Amino acid sequence: MQIDTILHTFHEHFQGEPLIAKAPGRVNLIGEHTDYNDGFVLPAAIDKEMVFALAKNNTGTVRAYALDLKEHGEFSLESLQVQSGWINYLIGVVAEMKKRGVKIEGFDAVFSSDVPLGAGMSSSAALECALGTGLNHLFAGELNQQEIALSAQAAEHNYAGVKCGIMDQFASTFGKAGHVIKLDCRSMSWEYIPLDISGYKLVLCDTNVAHSLASSEYNIRREQCEVGVQILQQYYPEIKNLRDVTIAMLEKHCEEFDATIYQRCSYVVKENNRLENACQSLQAGDLEALGQLMYGSHAGLSHAYEVSCEELDFLVDQTRDNPQVVGARMMGGGFGGCTINLVKEEAVDTFIFDLREAYMQAFGKEMKAYTVVTGDGARIGE
Known part of the structure; x- marks a missing residue:
């Protein structure tokens, strides 16, 4: 700047x-x-x-x-x-x-x-x-x-x-x-x-898709989570929000949930669990485990929370068989924006070049890329 x-x-x-x-x-x-x-x-x-x-x-x-x-x-x-x-x-x-x-x-x-x-x-x-x-x-x-x-x-x-x-x-x-x-x-x-993450870089791959749905759908997701909490509060009055919910609670009362509400709630509960495991992986220096948790997060965001899009899914899928990438997922509110990728440092340039080529071929548009460090x-x- x-x-x-x-x-x-x-x-x-x-x-x-x-x-x-x-x-x-x-x-x-x-x-x-x-x-x-x-x-x-x-x-x-x-x-x-x-x-x-x-x-x-x-x-x-x-x-x-x-x-x-x-x-x-x-x-x-x-x-x-x-x-x-x-x-x-x-x-x-x-x-x-x-x-x-x-x-x-x-x-x-x-x-x-x-x-x-x-x-x-x-x-x-x-x-x-x-x-x-x-x-x-x-x-x-x-x-x-x-x-x-x-x-x-x-x-x-x-x-x-x-x-x-x-x-x-x-x-x-x-x-x-x-x-x-x-x-x-x-x-x-x-x-x-x-x-x-010595030896690795954080690379953000931008779909160049404006996430125009993000604001409205964000508020809808919030409301859906609140509906799930209201259902469970009938049985667990101590619950204030999904932070207090376990998978066992959801499964016990799954028949009372609309399928969509159940998916939304189960994603949030599982994502909190993934985050706890990610912290343990970081503290243990296990980047491979961290990467698998990132992939799990993306799967939940795409299929259960339904805030991904075709372009985000494509970028994540392209990394799955790449030995230079240990983890990837969409990041942010969804419906566009970036994926975050944990990439071996020496492979960053090749990774970006190859993914840009594949993205252009699939969607006919440019993929922007940013290598970031913490600040x-x-x-x-x-």
């Missing part, structure tokens, strides 16, 4: 000396669609970031310039109403931080990102967390990292209309280079687990 370009652009459009705030995108090694069921996730911040330049402007207006889109936007602090387009994310962050006591005044902003849009690396969370971290500093707010992440999540809920879990914003805020975060989405407790979370400074 070219900080100099962002600063130069700020000085072209606005006055003052801005502070710089950054927040990264994220990958999720395993544990998809578990966060809003109060389960576990295993994300990591990556070396692709959203960067904001921010300065007070001594007015009651927020003026912003989206450098990558070359678009201006502004809004009054007196009217934080839902709008359309990218400005809505800024409005949401400002509104949610004001609710939490940060005395936000008018400011100017220029922002830019190298987090790919629509690829499942959570560019929206990177934007929310970078802005939230910057505003908390600029206006002497007293929010801690967790409160910034929760403000960002609330902005997504109330202004973008996506009832996401906390994973994306938490990873973007709390990321630590060289580690994944095992996050308990119920208690918000977490631990850093070293990600030692640090949201912070102030260049």
